[in-house]
Amino acid sequence: MTSKAPSSTSYLLLAPIAVLLLVFLVSSVNRSGGGSDGLGILCTRRAVAGNYTVVPEEAPNKPELSLLVGILTMPKLRERRDIVRLAYALQPPVPAYARVDVRFVFCSVTDPVDAALVSLEAAHHGDIIVLDCTENMNDGKTYAYFSSVPRLFADAPYDFVMKTDDDAYLRVPALVEELRGKPRDDVYLGWGFNMSGDPMLFMHGMGYVMSWDLVSWVATAEEILARNDTVGPEDLMLGKWVNLAGKGKNRYDLKPRMYDLNWDMDNLRPDTVLVHTLKNNRRWATVFDYFNVTQLASHLP
Numbered sequence: 384m385t386s387k388a389p390s391s392t393s394y395l396l397l398a399p400i401a402v403l404l405l406v407f408l409v410s411s412v413n414r415s416g417g418g419s420d421g422l423g424i425l426c427t428r429r430a431v432a433g434n435y436t437v438v439p440e441e442a443p444n445k446p447e448l449s450l451l452v453g454i455l456t457m458p459k460l461r462e463r464r465d466i467v468r469l470a471y472a473l474q475p476p477v478p479a480y481a482r483v484d485v486r487f488v489f490c491s492v493t494d495p496v497d498a499a500l501v502s503l504e505a506a507h508h509g510d511i512i513v514l515d516c517t518e519n520m521n522d523g524k525t526y527a528y529f530s531s532v533p534r535l536f537a538d539a540p541y542d543f544v545m546k547t548d549d550d551a552y553l554r555v556p557a558l559v560e561e562l563r564g565k566p567r568d569d570v571y572l573g574w575g576f577n578m579s580g581d582p583m584l585f586m587h588g589m590g591y592v593m594s595w596d597l598v599s600w601v602a603t604a605e606e607i608l609a610r611n612d613t614v615g616p617e618d619l620m621l622g623k624w625v626n627l628a629g630k631g632k633n634r635y636d637l638k639p640r641m642y643d644l645n646w647d648m649d650n651l652r653p654d655t656v657l658v659h660t661l662k663n664n665r666r667w668a669t670v671f672d673y674f675n676v677t678q679l680a681s682h683l684p
């Protein structure tokens with residue numbers, strides 16, 4: 384049954400999450416430049432559903448390392464987004480030298496019910512980016528994402544931009560630690576895939592990181608459009624863009640610290656950077672258990 388006004392029951396159910404998010408809001412509002420205690424899921428820079436509205440940071444001290452994490456997902460997957468928000472919120476804090484912003488990324492929301500609900504979600508959480516594209520996975524959404532980011536965040540570029548999925552658990556401090564000592568240019572990092580003996584790895588779609596200069600290049604590279612290379616398996620295509628252009632020379636393969644969770648869920652490892660294929664709640668619960676997130680939660684008041 385649908386109704387226009389949310390019932391009071393749904394507010395009650397949301398209360399614990401709201402309290403949690405409020406804590407992050409408060410801690411990020413008074414953030415003093417470089418160091419961020421929270422993940423910056425809610426921060427002053429937000430992209431709002433509909434048209435992009437980017438509010439500039441007020442007097443930021445540039446952190447040693449900044450990373451934008453874009454989670455490509457779809458409007459209907461609301462429950463999954465709640466789990467993913469918890470996954471990012473209930474992690475050890477991002478090291479003080481880094482700033483990490485996490486955003487959910489949609490194509491334009493055409494269904495009127497989804498559009499109404501997404502606009503509420505965007506207003507409440509401030510963690511949603513809506514791109515000018517039609518919802519899809521292998522039909523140009525990744526291109527739309529990377530080619531829009533330089534414009535959306537032109538006033539405060541990130542050092543690194545990541546694409547990941549809504550079925551991936553990313554351990555942000557572990558990734559940030561990996562990125563810290565890396566160059567800030569021509570970087571292409573992820574789970575390297577060696578396609579039919581090609582010595583140039585491309586990075587699996589579970590999650591990969593490009594430096595800002597590479598992302599800016601994607602936004603202007605007419606050759607990608609001229610070849611229709613926006614369409615096709617998104618991770619392979621992205622590998623093709625950078626390989627044909629001779630870019631991404633600083634290429635890092637994070638195997639085995641990034642991986643797919645196997646069928647029996649027995650291949651989790653303590654030094655995980657990212658674990659993928661968390662396609663149902665049971666798999667998320669197993670991962671939360673393994674990384675002691677549930678233990679942590681049981682100590683909360």
Ligand SMILES: *[C@@H]1O[C@H](CO)[C@@H](O)[C@H](O)[C@H]1NC(C)=O
Nearest residue numbers: 406408409410411412413414
């Ligand atoms: C945030 O800063 C304002 C002004 O500096 C201060 O009044 C407020 O108490 C601070 N809030 C928190 C949660 O620290």
Ligand SMILES: *[C@@H]1O[C@H](CO)[C@@H](O)[C@H](O)[C@H]1NC(C)=O
Nearest residue numbers: 431432433434435436502513
């Ligand atoms: C988006 O921008 C266009 C053109 O500037 C405008 O006509 C439209 O009303 C805007 N939409 C929203 C949702 O703000």
Ligand SMILES: *[C@@H]1O[C@H](CO)[C@@H](O)[C@H](O)[C@H]1NC(C)=O
Nearest residue numbers: 577578579580581582583584
């Ligand atoms: C990719 O595979 C080929 C053939 O198996 C191998 O010679 C090459 O070293 C591999 N490249 C990388 C970067 O692992």
Ligand SMILES: *[C@@H]1O[C@H](CO)[C@@H](O)[C@H](O)[C@H]1NC(C)=O
Nearest residue numbers: 607608609610611612613614
């Ligand atoms: C790209 O796609 C368009 C539209 O489908 C087509 O007209 C054009 O020939 C294609 N270009 C290439 C290089 O394949």
Ligand SMILES: *[C@@H]1O[C@H](CO)[C@@H](O)[C@H](O)[C@H]1NC(C)=O
Nearest residue numbers: 652653654672673674675678
């Ligand atoms: C979880 O906690 C247990 C007990 O404290 C510890 O032995 C284990 O290493 C922790 N697991 C991870 C992945 O940190």
